[in-house]
Amino acid sequence: MGRFIGQRVVQGAVAILVVISVVFFVLNLSGDPIRMLLPPTASADEVAAMRASYGLDRPLAVRYAIFLTQMTRFDFGASIQTRRPAIEMVLERLPATVVLAFSALIVAALVGVPLGMFSAVKRGSPADATVVLVSMAGQATPVFWIGLLLIFLFAVVIPILPPSGYGTAAHLVLPTVTIALFLLSGVTRVTRTATLDILSRPFVTVLKSKGISERLVLFKHVLRNAAIPVVTQLSLQMRFVIGGSVVVESIFGWPGIGQLLAQAAYARDYPVVIACTFFVALFILVFNVALDIAYTIIDPRIRAWR
Amino acid sequence: MAVGEGAARTGAASGSFRAPRGYARALCRHPAALVAHAVLLLIVLVALFASAYPVDPLQQDLMSSLMPPSLRADPIFGSANALPPFLGTDSLGRDLASRIALAIQISFAVATLAVGIAVVVGVPLGLLSGYFGGTIDSVVMRLVDALLSLPFVVLAIAVVAAVGSGLVNVALVLGLTGWVTFAKLVRAEVLQIRESTYVEAARATGCSHARILVLHVLPQTVGIILVNATLTMGQMIMAEATLSFLGLGIPLPTPTLGGILSDAQQTFFAGWWIVVFPGIALILVVLSINVVGDFLRDYFDPRVRM
Numbered sequence: 001m002g003r004f005i006g007q008r009v010v011q012g013a014v015a016i017l018v019v020i021s022v023v024f025f026v027l028n029l030s031g032d033p034i035r036m037l038l039p040p041t042a043s044a045d046e047v048a049a050m051r052a053s054y055g056l057d058r059p060l061a062v063r064y065a066i067f068l069t070q071m072t073r074f075d076f077g078a079s080i081q082t083r084r085p086a087i088e089m090v091l092e093r094l095p096a097t098v099v100l101a102f103s104a105l106i107v108a109a110l111v112g113v114p115l116g117m118f119s120a121v122k123r124g125s126p127a128d129a130t131v132v133l134v135s136m137a138g139q140a141t142p143v144f145w146i147g148l149l150l151i152f153l154f155a156v157v158i159p160i161l162p163p164s165g166y167g168t169a170a171h172l173v174l175p176t177v178t179i180a181l182f183l184l185s186g187v188t189r190v191t192r193t194a195t196l197d198i199l200s201r202p203f204v205t206v207l208k209s210k211g212i213s214e215r216l217v218l219f220k221h222v223l224r225n226a227a228i229p230v231v232t233q234l235s236l237q238m239r240f241v242i243g244g245s246v247v248v249e250s251i252f253g254w255p256g257i258g259q260l261l262a263q264a265a266y267a268r269d270y271p272v273v274i275a276c277t278f279f280v281a282l283f284i285l286v287f288n289v290a291l292d293i294a295y296t297i298i299d300p301r302i303r304a305w306r
Numbered sequence: 307m308a309v310g311e312g313a314a315r316t317g318a319a320s321g322s323f324r325a326p327r328g329y330a331r332a333l334c335r336h337p338a339a340l341v342a343h344a345v346l347l348l349i350v351l352v353a354l355f356a357s358a359y360p361v362d363p364l365q366q367d368l369m370s371s372l373m374p375p376s377l378r379a380d381p382i383f384g385s386a387n388a389l390p391p392f393l394g395t396d397s398l399g400r401d402l403a404s405r406i407a408l409a410i411q412i413s414f415a416v417a418t419l420a421v422g423i424a425v426v427v428g429v430p431l432g433l434l435s436g437y438f439g440g441t442i443d444s445v446v447m448r449l450v451d452a453l454l455s456l457p458f459v460v461l462a463i464a465v466v467a468a469v470g471s472g473l474v475n476v477a478l479v480l481g482l483t484g485w486v487t488f489a490k491l492v493r494a495e496v497l498q499i500r501e502s503t504y505v506e507a508a509r510a511t512g513c514s515h516a517r518i519l520v521l522h523v524l525p526q527t528v529g530i531i532l533v534n535a536t537l538t539m540g541q542m543i544m545a546e547a548t549l550s551f552l553g554l555g556i557p558l559p560t561p562t563l564g565g566i567l568s569d570a571q572q573t574f575f576a577g578w579w580i581v582v583f584p585g586i587a588l589i590l591v592v593l594s595i596n597v598v599g600d601f602l603r604d605y606f607d608p609r610v611r612m
Contacts, residue, residue: 011451018452019461027468140593142544144551144564145585148571156575243457247548251571261460262552265467273467280460 008292012285016278023277024067027270028060076278077271081264086275090257094279096166097256100249101241101283103172104179109234112184116191117226120199121218131188138185143244147178147251164253175252179244183237190233194226201225228299235291238284332605342597349591353414356407363404363561375402375579394579396569402579405561406587412562413591416477417542421535423481428488429531433519435489436496447493450486458483458541459548466554473556476549480542491534495527529606536599540592547588563588 042050051057058066070076076086119131154174155163165171198204199222207217246258253259257276264272333340375394393402435446453461465479499505500523508518549555550564558565563584570580 012455014448015452015455018448019456022449022453023464023468026465029468136597137589137593140540140544140589140596142547142551142564142567142585142588142592144548144567145581145588148567148581149585152575152578152581239455239457243459246457246459246463247552250552261463262554265463265554266552268467268470270467273464277456277460277464281456284455 005289005292008289009285012289016281016285019281020071020274020278021064023274024064025060027273028063071278076275079264079272080269081267081272086269086271089260089272090275090279093255093257093260094283096254097242097245097249097258098283099172100175100179100245100254100256101238103176104183104245105234105237105241107176107180108183108187108237111180112187113191113230115184116188116230117195117218117223119188120192120195123196131192135185135188138181139189141182143178143182144247144251146181147174147248150174150178151251164251166253166255171252171254175245175248175254178248178252179241182244183240186237186240187230187233191226191230194229194233195222197229198222198225224298228295231291231294231298235288238287242280242284329605333601336601339597339601342594342601345590346594346598349410349594350414352407353411356404356411359404359407361401361404363400363408364559365400374577375583393583394577396566396580397573397576402566402583405566406563406584409561409563409566409584410587410591412473412556412560413543413546416473416480416546416556417539419474419477420480420484420542420546421539423478424484424488424538425531425535427482428485429492429524429527431485432489432492433496433523433527436493437500437515437519437523443493446489450490453483453486454490458545462545462549463552463554466549471549471554471557473560476546476555480545484538484542484545487534487538488531491530492527495530496523499523499526533599533603533606536595536602540595540599543588543595544592563591 048057056063074087076090078084079086079089082089115131119128122128151163151174154161161173162168162171163174204217204222207221208214242258245254245256246262248254249256249259250262257279260272261276261280263269264276333343373395375392393406395401396405431446435443461483462479465483466476469475469479505518505522508522513522546555547562547564547567550562551568552564553568555564556562566584567581567588570584573580
């Protein structure tokens with residue numbers, strides 16, 4: 001059990017290292033941010049001095065070695081725009097993203113799981129067909145379009161919620177609902193498939209033939225067994241939560257990592273881009289390891305194996 | 307021997323094409339897929355002939371700014387244009403219908419290029435990785451797992467920060483981050499094909515590894531490549547729209563679905579059509595591609611085949 005979790009942590013750490021290295025090399029091989037920082041009239045000496053002050057005059061291999069040693073101290077260098085340490089800028093925005101991500105995931109699970117189960121139990125009915133159709137369309141709907149429509153409906157037509165900003169619970173509603181709607185179709189589809197799979201198992205037939213009520217079979221036996229694939233899928237959804245929140249944070253002016261990443265990419269602020277990427281990868285890793293631990297609680301069989 | 311086995315596989319397992327007549331018959335049994343094929347065909351025609359639309363998508367006319375959709379020729383708008391603004395105009399008085407048509411063309415151009423790059427990079431890596439195993443396999447798979455652990459959009463943004471925006475750059479970024487699914491799927495196929503008797507027979511008759519890979523293994527993976535290319539196409543169109551929406555994709559004044567929606571963000575308080583129509587266009591494009599892709603997957607998958 002402990003070894004299993006340990007393996008996952010090592011795998012994840014390797015993945016983060018590879019991702020960060022890829023981003024580092026792409027950033028370093030593709031151009032020179034210095035030119036963008038100085039006026040076009042800057043002399044060659046000024047450019048060279050600026051380059052040296054950021055350590056960009058050294059060979060790539062040396063820079064990579066320095067980068068790796070700095071990484072072990074979570075030092076990503078200073079932001080090119082604000083001159084503040086990149087890590088500081090990312091850390092102060094981390095809470096906003098975490099709050100948004102979890103509230104969206106919880107809302108999506110609270111709506112999507114019952115909806116998927118309902119759809120599976122009513123398989124073949126018009127209600128089921130509607131759920132399948134809508135969730136299919138939902139997967140093709142861009143998250144920023146959902147966001148714009150929600151702003152239009154609930155901040156312009158019926159002005160009951162703030163269109164953007166951060167601070168109160170009311171500000172959280174629209175971004176959360178946007179990401180939750182974006183996730184909902186995936187969660188619903190997965191729950192539907194998992195429930196259908198469990199419903200076709202022989203033990204369900206046995207339970208029903210023993211005269212146990214439909215409701216009891218569904219909630220006590222089917223739901224528990226369907227929980228494992230559903231939880232697996234929720235862990236994969238975290239990638240989409242973060243991917244969606246990059247866009248949603250930008251629309252709603254939500255001061256999270258996603259907005260910072262988009263802004264830093266726009267300004268080609270390399271240290272901040274790397275720091276954001278690192279923390280996104282780290283956040284997803286931590287979430288997935290936590291879920292692996294959660295499995296052992298949901299499913300005693302895993303505890304027995306490991 | 308090799309030929310006989312190959313023919314037997316074609317009938318029994320995933321891989322090579324079947325007769326087009328079988329495809330049409332299968333299509334007739336799936337009304338939803340049939341509709342999706344028709345819609346997609348229509349969209350592709352719009353994309354191909356977008357520049358033939360008689361209204362200039364870049365022509366600004368502040369007199370006819372923010373005109374609602376209308377089917378009647380407008381005296382102001384109509385004096386310069388052959389057609390009424392049947393999807394309305396944007397804040398600069400540009401015709402929305404012609405902008406959306408051109409944007410769809412650009413979406414397809416970027417996505418096709420990106421999928422092409424992803425296939426060219428991902429398929430050979432998957433083939434080599436699955437066929438030879440060993441070091442190359444573990445290196446490629448570490449890279450694949452690492453890149454898959456991050457949200458696609460985050461990765462694309464980080465790379466765009468390096469190479470800059472623009473049509474070719476966006477296609478390059480999406481291709482170079484999207485090859486991983488091709489490598490992963492092709493590798494999984496090759497792992498099975500490698501063990502088949504016809505590969506063994508080819509090796510026994512003295513075929514070189516290169517010949518076996520290109521003539522005996524690659525043709526068997528065409529089905530899965532085609533399915534994934536279709537599904538990836540939808541993902542790429544969505545990703546391009548997202549990048550353009552964030553201002554990191556294709557720069558103005560080129561119309562893109564993401565760019566039009568980003569513009570709309572500033573002015574949609576004045577008119578719903580600027581948000582609604584580009585969004586619906588994007589949904590129709592991605593949805594029809596997804597449905598066609600799902601149909602292709604079922605068509606090529608022997609377990610689902612009726």
